[in-house]
Amino acid sequence: MSVLMAATAAVLFGIGTYLLMQRKLSRLIIGLGLIGHGANIVFVTTSRRGSAPIIGTGDQSDFADPVPQALVLTAIVISFGVTALLLALAYRSWLLTDDDEVADDPDDRAISKASPDIEVDDAEMEEASEEEATEPGVVA
Amino acid sequence: MNVILPAPIVLPLIAAALSILCGRSRLAQRIIGITTLTALVALSIVILVRVDSEGIVVVQVGDWPAPLGITLVADRLSAIMLVTAAVVLLAVLLYAIGQPGVDQNHVGFQSTYLMLAAGVSAAFLTGDLFDLFVAIEMMLTASYVLMTLGGRLQQVRSGMTYVVISLVASVLFLLTLAFMYAATGTMNLADLVGRIAELPAGVQAALAGLLLVVFGIKAALFPLYFWLPDSYPTAPAAVTAIFAGLLTKVGLYAIIRTQTLLFPSDSRPATLLLVVAGLTMIVGILGAIAQEDIKRIFSFYIISQIGYIIMGLGLFTLAGIAGAVFAIVHHIVVKTTLFLVGGLIEHAGGTSRLNRLGNMMATAPLIAILFLLPALSLAGIPPFSGFVAKFGLFDATARSSEWAILAVGVMVSLLTLFSIFKIWVSVFWSPAIAAAEPDDGPAKVPRRLPRLMLVPTAVLAALTLAIGLGAGPLYDLSDRAAADLVDPNHYIEAVLGP
Numbered sequence: 001m002s003v004l005m006a007a008t009a010a011v012l013f014g015i016g017t018y019l020l021m022q023r024k025l026s027r028l029i030i031g032l033g034l035i036g037h038g039a040n041i042v043f044v045t046t047s048r049r050g051s052a053p054i055i056g057t058g059d060q061s062d063f064a065d066p067v068p069q070a071l072v073l074t075a076i077v078i079s080f081g082v083t084a085l086l087l088a089l090a091y092r093s094w095l096l097t098d099d100d101e102v103a104d105d106p107d108d109r110a111i112s113k114a115s116p117d118i119e120v121d122d123a124e125m126e127e128a129s130e131e132e133a134t135e136p137g138v139v140a
Numbered sequence: 141m142n143v144i145l146p147a148p149i150v151l152p153l154i155a156a157a158l159s160i161l162c163g164r165s166r167l168a169q170r171i172i173g174i175t176t177l178t179a180l181v182a183l184s185i186v187i188l189v190r191v192d193s194e195g196i197v198v199v200q201v202g203d204w205p206a207p208l209g210i211t212l213v214a215d216r217l218s219a220i221m222l223v224t225a226a227v228v229l230l231a232v233l234l235y236a237i238g239q240p241g242v243d244q245n246h247v248g249f250q251s252t253y254l255m256l257a258a259g260v261s262a263a264f265l266t267g268d269l270f271d272l273f274v275a276i277e278m279m280l281t282a283s284y285v286l287m288t289l290g291g292r293l294q295q296v297r298s299g300m301t302y303v304v305i306s307l308v309a310s311v312l313f314l315l316t317l318a319f320m321y322a323a324t325g326t327m328n329l330a331d332l333v334g335r336i337a338e339l340p341a342g343v344q345a346a347l348a349g350l351l352l353v354v355f356g357i358k359a360a361l362f363p364l365y366f367w368l369p370d371s372y373p374t375a376p377a378a379v380t381a382i383f384a385g386l387l388t389k390v391g392l393y394a395i396i397r398t399q400t401l402l403f404p405s406d407s408r409p410a411t412l413l414l415v416v417a418g419l420t421m422i423v424g425i426l427g428a429i430a431q432e433d434i435k436r437i438f439s440f441y442i443i444s445q446i447g448y449i450i451m452g453l454g455l456f457t458l459a460g461i462a463g464a465v466f467a468i469v470h471h472i473v474v475k476t477t478l479f480l481v482g483g484l485i486e487h488a489g490g491t492s493r494l495n496r497l498g499n500m501m502a503t504a505p506l507i508a509i510l511f512l513l514p515a516l517s518l519a520g521i522p523p524f525s526g527f528v529a530k531f532g533l534f535d536a537t538a539r540s541s542e543w544a545i546l547a548v549g550v551m552v553s554l555l556t557l558f559s560i561f562k563i564w565v566s567v568f569w570s571p572a573i574a575a576a577e578p579d580d581g582p583a584k585v586p587r588r589l590p591r592l593m594l595v596p597t598a599v600l601a602a603l604t605l606a607i608g609l610g611a612g613p614l615y616d617l618s619d620r621a622a623a624d625l626v627d628p629n630h631y632i633e634a635v636l637g638p
Binding site: 020025028032035036038039040042043045046065067068071074075078079081082085086089090092093096097102110 | 311317
């Protein structure tokens, strides 16, 4: 049983990590969900298995350890909230750019361009600086 | 049951709820925010005085005995952190109210900010590793919202990076907690100490390493710092200031707490910490020198300064940890002030890029003074707080005969000074080259600065001078805090009983 749980967690982490390497936000979010569940499964596996731990229903030495399950429940609730926020961000990104791909940082590109060793695509660079220029500043 | 420890967590949460209910009136929201944070400052000072005179204060929430229930603990380190955090939170809130802009006037700003305050307090006061996870999540979730409140393209882009990297760190944290529970069967910090000591050395080292990686991401240690300079500069100045001052410091606090308390002295990753500290300092300052945007330069300063604090911890001596505690207090205040000044520069000059700013010595001399105070403090020039912090750390390093890291520290100090001169020359002394570029934004004429932005910045800048001039009492307090940390038996006795 433990081996099966461990294998499940391993598969979830594997797929999740692959999805995290993608540039599309929707895949990133699914990937985060998967590795989150992987961690939850590992946590549940650490507890002793047995009957439901309600006092008066049976022998206390057969009871399952309820603590990890309570802790995992908290973790699930937290990841639920954050996933909702991420989806909202992805939707916002899609509204603004018609795409949910994570773009490069314009400052990083500017600095790579300043270095003679690294070649940067000029067209992309201009695009990035235009984006920056059209964006209303904080103080505007 | 004692109410003084739960209050700093519960009070901001209630205020956050009230703030949402008063969503129609910005004035009511602001009054709630300012009142709550003023109360938080008072409360945390009371806690500090009490902890310093009576020793560690412990509250078992709901009166469940220690390893079973939720434990809140305040020792000197948590109390010092709590006071510093509360002061900075209040100053930045005032600044945010004074700063014009859509983000700070958003209906959700005040309540989210108070949630962040509750999360930070909870992280400092908890005596339970899982509660630390929950507290950090509370703080981070509030920070995700604050960072992307404006919904601008740049914010969404960098906000995504920040949220994703924080979530990966959280999953790793949960996994570490799972391994820890599997190995020991408890999450209470004081209870963990005895049980971890019984584990095989390999398992101890693995747990220490995992915790270091998890908190290293939060604290932006080398090589896990890459997310910070990308994401921090896009938020409004007030928000960036509070992130810079507090969020990474919660990670640092967690590193100091877990590494000093949980692990026996022979399984601590001391050498690793010193190497990481040196690399963090070097990479941080080199990154800062390469940047062309004030807010990004300041973000890289955060990284290099965190290296100094980790250097103090890595020595694992009384003097080293005392230096690290003092350096954290200095760093929170100075870093926040610098970002607030960065906001003032951006407000007056219309941009935060070095090559578009100029001649502000003539147009805004007050900003020049306000910049110089925290900047010189950061570089470690006497009589500012940075001098005392660095002197304490270097002294401790020399006493432990760690000459390599000492040399790195001194060199990075010089480079910090160089980088500050670079900002000073191009922002304040150079002629206004910006006039040559006609298409560069609206604000050529220096604008009047709102008083509510100036006063909190000036107060914090004065505070860094005060910490430097009156360093004696605070340094003694840091010494006593470090003494608590070096000998964890007091902590364990206070929580579990003799």
